[in-house]
Amino acid sequence: MPKKVPEQIIRLGIVISIIFGSVALTLYLLPPALKDKPFHRRSTILAETAKPIQFAGSNACADCHDDKYQQKKTGYHRNLSCETCHGPAAEHAADPITIKPFVARERRGCPTCHEYDPSRPTGFPQINPTIHNPLQPCVTCHNPHDPVPPRTPEECAACHAGIVRTKAISSHALVACTTCHTVPEKHKITPRIIRPTKPETRDFCGKCHAKGAPVVDAPKIDLSTHWEKYVCWQCHYPHLPAERL
Amino acid sequence: MFVGSVIIRTCRRKGCDMKRRDLLKNIILFIPVSGAFRATIQAAQANSDLNGYHPENHYYGMGIEVAKCIGCGKCIEACKIENNVPREPFFFRTWVERYIIKKDSSVAVESIHTGGKQPKETIEEKDILRSFFVPKTCNQCANPPCVQVCPVGATFSTDDGVVLVDRDRCIGCRYCIQACPFGARYLHPQTRTADKCTFCYHRVVKGLLPACVEVCPTQARIFGDLRSRASELVRFQRMNKIHVLKPYLNTEPKVYYSGLDGVVN
Numbered sequence: 001m002p003k004k005v006p007e008q009i010i011r012l013g014i015v016i017s018i019i020f021g022s023v024a025l026t027l028y029l030l031p032p033a034l035k036d037k038p039f040h041r042r043s044t045i046l047a048e049t050a051k052p053i054q055f056a057g058s059n060a061c062a063d064c065h066d067d068k069y070q071q072k073k074t075g076y077h078r079n080l081s082c083e084t085c086h087g088p089a090a091e092h093a094a095d096p097i098t099i100k101p102f103v104a105r106e107r108r109g110c111p112t113c114h115e116y117d118p119s120r121p122t123g124f125p126q127i128n129p130t131i132h133n134p135l136q137p138c139v140t141c142h143n144p145h146d147p148v149p150p151r152t153p154e155e156c157a158a159c160h161a162g163i164v165r166t167k168a169i170s171s172h173a174l175v176a177c178t179t180c181h182t183v184p185e186k187h188k189i190t191p192r193i194i195r196p197t198k199p200e201t202r203d204f205c206g207k208c209h210a211k212g213a214p215v216v217d218a219p220k221i222d223l224s225t226h227w228e229k230y231v232c233w234q235c236h237y238p239h240l241p242a243e244r245l
Numbered sequence: 246m247f248v249g250s251v252i253i254r255t256c257r258r259k260g261c262d263m264k265r266r267d268l269l270k271n272i273i274l275f276i277p278v279s280g281a282f283r284a285t286i287q288a289a290q291a292n293s294d295l296n297g298y299h300p301e302n303h304y305y306g307m308g309i310e311v312a313k314c315i316g317c318g319k320c321i322e323a324c325k326i327e328n329n330v331p332r333e334p335f336f337f338r339t340w341v342e343r344y345i346i347k348k349d350s351s352v353a354v355e356s357i358h359t360g361g362k363q364p365k366e367t368i369e370e371k372d373i374l375r376s377f378f379v380p381k382t383c384n385q386c387a388n389p390p391c392v393q394v395c396p397v398g399a400t401f402s403t404d405d406g407v408v409l410v411d412r413d414r415c416i417g418c419r420y421c422i423q424a425c426p427f428g429a430r431y432l433h434p435q436t437r438t439a440d441k442c443t444f445c446y447h448r449v450v451k452g453l454l455p456a457c458v459e460v461c462p463t464q465a466r467i468f469g470d471l472r473s474r475a476s477e478l479v480r481f482q483r484m485n486k487i488h489v490l491k492p493y494l495n496t497e498p499k500v501y502y503s504g505l506d507g508v509v510n
Contacts, residue, residue: 044411051447119376
């Protein structure tokens, strides 16, 4: 008959085995990521930072393509990264001979940015690809790395197509843009720096619309009583004047 | 092992008749000692693994100048390539919305590049009152609801202010996708885990710009360190009236908009 094990010993044994069991569980059975916060976060951060880089960044190309880099630096495309057009090129920069980046020589590449779209900000150069010198690739006339238009665009439509279209069907269709805006030639080259004038006073519109003004077909109002506290364009959109309150 | 050695050492000192009291004392002593020990190891490792990058010295955010966006979609494309986001239009970490406010004051919103019939094609230009593009991405909220709801703690904010997802821990339950008020998360179809913008964390720690900022042709996106005085982003915040999306939710977004229209949410 086996000697009875004292109860204290059994209890102690249970406690000890629970302790050892839980230590073993945390040490060997749980995946390391579950064990504690800073460590599992660090493993995520390490995994995240170890991801390969696809876009080398705008300075990575300068070493080997200095000509293009210098060309682009002062042109209209200065804010474009090389990889905006050429796609990810980190692999090319590491191994330039075997891996060649993408080069969009056809017409499709440029309209992504330059096709007319009414949601685009006014002033951004936009063209209608179906009528702007069709069939030829854009690069036959514009150097993609320094895209000056071959001649200064004469038409305001180049950059204000939305306004031009609106005005063309309005009662001001025959009033030229330059009647109301004095446009320095340089506005077409550095449009954000050199700005055209805009009408400033009620009298300006009065030149055609005041009672007794010489322009016969312009409808007349009495300047001194017609909403005299406001400037005209608070109510009439000058590029589509038929619309009013 | 550590407990063992402490016990043995005490043993030697006292001649091996250790009392229960001593054992308890040693165990209690062990806890802070081991904590300090681990902290030192961790600190040492953290520095060595990130190549001298110190997350605690940075705090990142993004600025968006709405009036500059031309809706070319280069940012979406670059993000997908850089971060292995599936090419299908309904998976994205960053996206661009076109807003059209019509003269009858109805508002049409679409995410560009989603295929199908787009409002742009059905709305006539003469009915448009105003229209513009709004680039969007994860706001990397300082107070992120997605982190709060994760049942397994798989998503968290880093010291430099970026919300990341642990792919090994994520169970794909989609709570975070539901909880994000900005719709910035999606379930990656291959890994079946939640995926989201990381501000291109792997680029940023190496001093590169996020891919979307890198390729933006008009500098509509500005990336920077809110802790640095010399940061473009801080200048942007100083010079412009800034709005964030859904401020009333108090998530404290770190994507700052200038020129944001009231209809955008």
